[in-house]
Amino acid sequence: MxxxxxxxxxxxxxxxxxxxxxxxxxxxxxxxxxxxxxxxxxxxxxxxxxxxxxxxxxxxxxxxxxxxxxxxxxxxxxxxxxxxxxxxxxxxxxxxxxTEDFHCRYHAVGKKYIYRVDLNRFPDPFKRQYTLHHPFRFSMENLQKAIKHLEGEHDFTSFCSTKTDKTDLVRTVYEASVIKDEAANELVFTFRGNGFLYNMIRIFVGTLLQIADGLKPVGEIERLLAAKDRRKAGPTAAPEGLYLAKVYYDEEKLKRGE
Amino acid sequence: MxxxxxxxxxxxxxxxxxxxxxxxxxxxxxxxxxxxxxxxxxxxxxxxxxxxxxxxxxxxxxxxxxxxxxxxxxxxxxxxxxxxxxxxxxxxxxxxxxTEDFHCRYHAVGKKYIYRVDLNRFPDPFKRQYTLHHPFRFSMENLQKAIKHLEGEHDFTSFCSTKTDKTDLVRTVYEASVIKDEAANELVFTFRGNGFLYNMIRIFVGTLLQIADGLKPVGEIERLLAAKDRRKAGPTAAPEGLYLAKVYYDEEKLKRGE
Structure with a gap:
């Protein structure tokens, strides 16, 4: 057997x-x-x-x-x-x-996450467990500008929970994007990269929403990447908006987002 | 006061x-x-x-x-x-x-209901409470033909739970339609009429799916409308796919589906 x-x-x-x-x-x-x-x-x-x-x-x-x-x-x-x-x-x-040498963790070369934000004035009863509710007025333009600064190879210390046991906090983000789904009245964030630190996506979203809301300047992401200090970034956004969308095992597919 | x-x-x-x-x-x-x-x-x-x-x-x-x-x-x-x-x-x-003479029940002239069916092979974990799961092969053409026979003024005795306390079971259905939402892999039924009997929509859907699956002929709806016998119709479809979508207070808007 x-x-x-x-x-x-x-x-x-x-x-x-x-x-x-x-x-x-x-x-x-x-x-x-x-x-x-x-x-x-x-x-x-x-x-x-x-x-x-x-x-x-x-x-x-x-x-x-x-x-x-x-x-x-x-x-x-x-x-x-x-x-x-x-x-x-x-x-x-x-x-x-x-094959018996395949390992789903060790052989993974990257991941894609989605984060959904419910923009309705009151939280949609059907989305209460599947989105973050964020009913505030915001600048899509500033959000689009800011999010692009997350792409590339960076030390993401500012965007990692201090509870991490990792020491090398440099990762490459191939895609950091956001669209507004008008029909659903949602923001949908996509993050694709070669590795994500503890709470990284949720701190990305918490910080990006502060920028979108005008609480922080558009240049905040660049400043935080340089600061390497978790305390300077925004709050950790709620877990219920976050989805592990895909795990990649092929470097080329990861880079192209296939 | x-x-x-x-x-x-x-x-x-x-x-x-x-x-x-x-x-x-x-x-x-x-x-x-x-x-x-x-x-x-x-x-x-x-x-x-x-x-x-x-x-x-x-x-x-x-x-x-x-x-x-x-x-x-x-x-x-x-x-x-x-x-x-x-x-x-x-x-x-x-x-x-x-106004103090408005009554949401007595003044309602009609309603619209939606019924959602998850067509995935296995039930989608995110839709388990929001759709009926129906993974079987079916004929969209037969479904489209059959559903149109529900439109119009009919005695809907065959499509009413025997637990009803009503005696006049004649109602007018202005719209009975179904579309396939390819992106969601769902069937979405819409029923709009001047009144719906106890379990009527759910028996509509249970019967229509039998026709779509080929268990019953396309002419089944006409036969059931004539039979006036609940026992001859299909099963009552699960409650979780059903949504009360709209209540109408204006006859013209009801008829036009606005």
Whole structure:
């Protein structure tokens, strides 16, 4: 009996979880997936690996996990079995059998995140768990100017939670953009890069909204990149607007945003 | 101190409620709104009226309510105060002061409902409470042909829950239509008429999907309208796909769908 490695793309609504990773104090996405696999394997524990954690309330459209399944099974049958056992707020959307040396975290070369902001005067009841509510008047022009300064290779110390255990805080952002979705009355931010630090996207958004609102000047991003001081940046925006959209395993596709 | 009558448009996510109307066995939308008004009026009970009930799990984009507020207050201030006290899944979106003879139920001349169907192979985690999941292959052509037979003045006995207390089951449907939203991978049904019977939209959708799936012939709707027998129609589709979209108070606007 030889184990087979499977790679899955996972979507989840993070609202009811303490985050992706198993925690002592509540349900995690990881625990739910491991529970489903355990049922399928008659109680055998199948550990899963993920491309990275997501915080409590943060969602995923394209989280990637891998695990070794003890018996050979068609990938599509495995996905169907998992989805029938998983709670309705977690879904495997794609699956493939992969080589035993593939690792979804170590081999990831970058990620894409989306952040959604509800611009309605009062928070939309259907979006309360899926957007940040920000009903203030703002300058789209200043926002567009400021966000471009995040692109490129920078030391992002000012945009990283001080709780990080990392020392090298230089990352490359290939795309930092924002559009206004008029039909939905939302701002939709996209950030694509070779790595993101703890809370980085949420501090980006918290700071960019201060600039958009006129509380901070358009040059603030450049100043913060030079300052290398978390205390000087804006607040960490709420988790419920954030989505892990895609994990990249091919450098060229990461750069081109494919 | 003379009371003022206010008319409000209300949106709600029906997921966590037993329905619109106060019930002995759980939270209702009505109870939440009355609770908010009670807080604003130092414990005085302000009864509210609605255009009609919605069932447990059913949502509203445009429910209409009215109530008499004991003191004169600017409508916009009243709305702001209510929204600050209401739970996040209920929101007043519009408010106006109205005449004391206005009644949101008795004066309603018609309604519009939307029904959303998630066509993805596995149920989308973000739509699990907002759509019916229907992953089967179906004929859009047959669906389009069949749905048009619902338009017009008919006795809708076959499409009414036997639990109804009504005897006149003749209603006029001005619009029965369906589109495929390719980006969302959803079917979106729209029904507009001068009145809808108990579970009528949900039985429409349950029956129409049977026709689309090829389980029933395209002529089924005509047959059911003639049969006047609930037992012959399809199942009652799940509540979570249904939205009360609009209540009409002007016959011409109802007919034109404005």
């Amino acid at each position: 030889s184990a087979q490695r499977y790679k899955c793309i996972v979507q989840y609504d993070g609202t009811n979880y303490v985050g992706y990773q198993v925690q002592p104090n509540g349900n995690s996405v990881q625990a739910e997936i491991e529970k489903a696999l355990k049922k399928m394997c008659k109680g055998e524990y199948i550990p899963i690996q993920a491309s990275g954690r997501t915080d409590s309330g943060v969602h995923a459209l394209g989280q990637v996990i891998h695990f070794d399944y003890p018996v050979a099974i068609k990938a599509d049958h495995l996905m169907r079995a998992m989805n029938s056992l998983l709670p309705a707020d977690i879904m495997i959307t794609e699956i493939e059998q992969t | 003379s009371a003022q009558r206010y008319k409000c448009i209300v949106q709600y996510d029906g997921t966590n409620y037993v329905g619109y109307q106060v019930q002995p066995n759980g939270n209702s939308v009505q109870a939440e709104i009355e609770k908010a008004l009670k807080k604003m009026c130092k414990g005085e009970y302000i009864p509210i009226q609605a255009s009609g009930r919605t069932d447990s799990g059913v949502h509203a984009l445009g429910q209409v309510i009215h109530f008499d507020y004991p003191v004169a207050i600017k409508a916009d201030h009243l709305m702001r105060a209510m929204n600050s006290l209401l739970p996040a899944d209920i929101m007043i979106t519009e408010i106006e002061q109205t």
